Amino acid sequence: MNYTHLLEKKEIRASVPCRVDLGGTLDISTFYLPLAHLKPASFNIALDMRTHVTLSTWTKGRIRISSKGFASAEFDRDTVRFDHPMGLMFAVARYFDADGIHIQINSTSPPKSALGGSSAAAVAIIAAFYAVLGEPINPKKIVWLAHYIESSVAGVPCGVQDHAAAAFGGVNLWEWQMGETGPEFERIPVFENTQDLVDFNDQILVAYCGIPHVSKDINKQWVDAFIRGETTAIFEKIVEITKEFYRAVKTKNFSLAGELMAQETRLRLEMTPEVLDNTGKKLFERAVALNCGARFTGAGGGGCLWAIGERDKILDLALAWKKLLEPVPDAKLLDTGIDTNGILI
Numbered sequence: 001m002n003y004t005h006l007l008e009k010k011e012i013r014a015s016v017p018c019r020v021d022l023g024g025t026l027d028i029s030t031f032y033l034p035l036a037h038l039k040p041a042s043f044n045i046a047l048d049m050r051t052h053v054t055l056s057t058w059t060k061g062r063i064r065i066s067s068k069g070f071a072s073a074e075f076d077r078d079t080v081r082f083d084h085p086m087g088l089m090f091a092v093a094r095y096f097d098a099d100g101i102h103i104q105i106n107s108t109s110p111p112k113s114a115l116g117g118s119s120a121a122a123v124a125i126i127a128a129f130y131a132v133l134g135e136p137i138n139p140k141k142i143v144w145l146a147h148y149i150e151s152s153v154a155g156v157p158c159g160v161q162d163h164a165a166a167a168f169g170g171v172n173l174w175e176w177q178m179g180e181t182g183p184e185f186e187r188i189p190v191f192e193n194t195q196d197l198v199d200f201n202d203q204i205l206v207a208y209c210g211i212p213h214v215s216k217d218i219n220k221q222w223v224d225a226f227i228r229g230e231t232t233a234i235f236e237k238i239v240e241i242t243k244e245f246y247r248a249v250k251t252k253n254f255s256l257a258g259e260l261m262a263q264e265t266r267l268r269l270e271m272t273p274e275v276l277d278n279t280g281k282k283l284f285e286r287a288v289a290l291n292c293g294a295r296f297t298g299a300g301g302g303g304c305l306w307a308i309g310e311r312d313k314i315l316d317l318a319l320a321w322k323k324l325l326e327p328v329p330d331a332k333l334l335d336t337g338i339d340t341n342g343i344l345i
Contacts (some may be wrong), residue, residue: 001096001097001099001101001295002060002099002100003055003057003058003098003100003101003132004060004100004180005311006132007055007056007057007132008057009102010074011054011055011056012053012054012055012128012131012132012345013052013053013054013055013128013345014052014053014124014125014127014128014131014345015050015051015052015053015124015236015247015343015344016050016051016113016116016120016123016124016127016166016167016169016342016343016344017046017047017048017049017050017051017120017166017169017339017341017342018046018049018050018051018090018107018109018113018116018120018164018165018166018167019044019046019047019115019116019120019162019165019297020044020045020047020049020115020204020206020304020306021042021043021044021045021116021160021161021165021194021297022042022043022044022075022242022245022261022295023040023041023042023043023238023239023241023242023245023264024042024044024159024161024298024299025111025159025222025235025238025299026040026041026042026159026176026193026238026239026242027040027042027159027160027161027164027176028157028158028223029157029176029183030157030223030226030227031226031235032176032177033178034232035235035239036177036178037183038236038239038240038265039177039239040175040176040239040242040244040280041092041163041173041175041176041188041239041246042091042159042173042174042176043173043174043190043241043242043246043249044161044164044165044171044174045107045165045170045204045247046165046166046168046169046170046171046338046339046340046341046342047115047206047336047337047338047339048075048336048337048338048339049107049108049109049115049334049336050107050108051105051108051109051117051120051124051166052106052107052108052124052257053104053105053121053124053125053127053128054102054103054104054106054128055101055102055103055104055125055128055132056101056102056104057100057101057102057127058100058101058102059110059181059331060100061076061077061099061102062075062076062077062096062102063075063076063077063080063090063093063094063097063099063103064073064101064102064103065086065089065090065093065102065103065104065105065323066102066103066104067086067089067104067105067106067107067121068105068106068107068111069107069111069112070085070086070111071121073085073086073090075090077094077098077099078305080093080094080248082153083153083209085139087153088118088121088122088149088150088153088154089103089105089121089125091123091149091150091152091153092122092125092126092129092146092149093125094150095145096129096133103125104160105124105125107120107121108335109334110208110212110304110330111193111212112212112302112303113208113212113297113303113304114168114296114297114298114299114300114301114302114303114304115297115298115304116161116162116165116297117160117165118150118160119146119150119166120162120163120165120166121165122146122149122150122163123142123143123146123163123167123239123343124166124193126142126145126146127142127167127343127345128345130142131345137343139167139168139342139343140167142163142167143159143160143163143164143167143168143185144163144183145250146163146167147159147160147163147308150163151244151277152194156219156220156223157219158225160174160176160183160185161174162298164185164187164306165342166342166343167342167343168187168342169339169340169341169342170189170190170191170197170338170339170340170342171190171191171197171200171242171249171338172187172188172189172190173187173188173190173242173246174186174187174188175188175286179264179341188246190246190249190250191250193341194340196252197338197340198338200249200338201337201338202311202314203254203308203310203311203314204306204307204308204310204314204338205292205306205307205308205317205318205321205333206297206304206305206306206307206333206334206336207283207304207305207306207307207321207331207332207333207334207335208303208304208324208330208331208333209277209279209280209283209303209304209325209328209331210279210300210325210328210329210330210331210332211277211279211302211303212302212303215300217299218256218272218274218275218299218300218301219299221272222269222271222272222299223255225271225335226243231271234267234270234271238264238265238267241260241263241267242264243254244260245257245260245261245264246294248260249308254308254309254310254311255291255309255310255313256307257286257292257293257309258291258292258293258307258308258309258310258313259293261285261293261294261308262284262288262293262294264295265284265294265295265296268296269298272300274301274306275296275299275300275301276296276300277301277302279324279325279328279331280296280300280305282324283305283307283321283324283325284305286317286320286321286324287307287309287317287321290309290313290316290317290320291310291313292307292308292309292310292313292317293307293308293309293311293315294306294307294308301323304334305343307321318333321333
């Protein structure tokens, strides 16, 4: 389908937030189906480092994608490669039978920072295409479409939480389950009051370790070990910790939340020590020493860490983390906060 006549008058723009999380991996069906009796859930926070997408016209029969942090790529619509570094984005374009279109992606988070940027971009592109076509923006439908397209080209099992945070925004617990006709999720907002969300910004901290991550390497180890029956008890414990963490945050017991976060991180380290790089280990140890919790984002192995704790402890930790990050190239504390919005057109 040639979109020139739909885009010639104006470009279409969409944006979505990225996220930090706890209880990831449980959003992969490999885990949440065998553990269904425990009602597995993931916790995440949408951050205001948004991914912006613009759709505009291009050469007939061609699809071009430009993205910050990647070399631009262009293919004939009939020879698109899904094994390309931006293969997910090309797969979304092909789903919408794109022809003569330029997709521009500008993420305000660091490239490959383990903040769910690729999944967020897929959500934003899907929303933009629906906007071009004049169809309703249905966040839940977009979440599942983005998830299934990503799963179809990734070559490894994929989760849902990145897409969910991008589509809905806010601070949520997501329960993963099988519905009448397929997988479903239940979104449970952590705070009812807007002021509680604003205040929660003072209880968290996010840092970029300066080293890009490759999530599929560690994710594959978790999946393979679980399939072999080696880590069932560990993931059952992670389900329990995630729900306790949600309750601690909801009741504003941030000291307990920090302890639970540290427990979850240690369980992950037990399975995959490389989930934290050298800088990440130093940040984690300093957080625990200052009575805070810290955890890698996504599947770790580089990228970002985030922390939670009482306000005064987080202030102390910010100073300590800044000092630890100073000698590391590109590493820094991220100037970010909670984003209450999901998809914006």
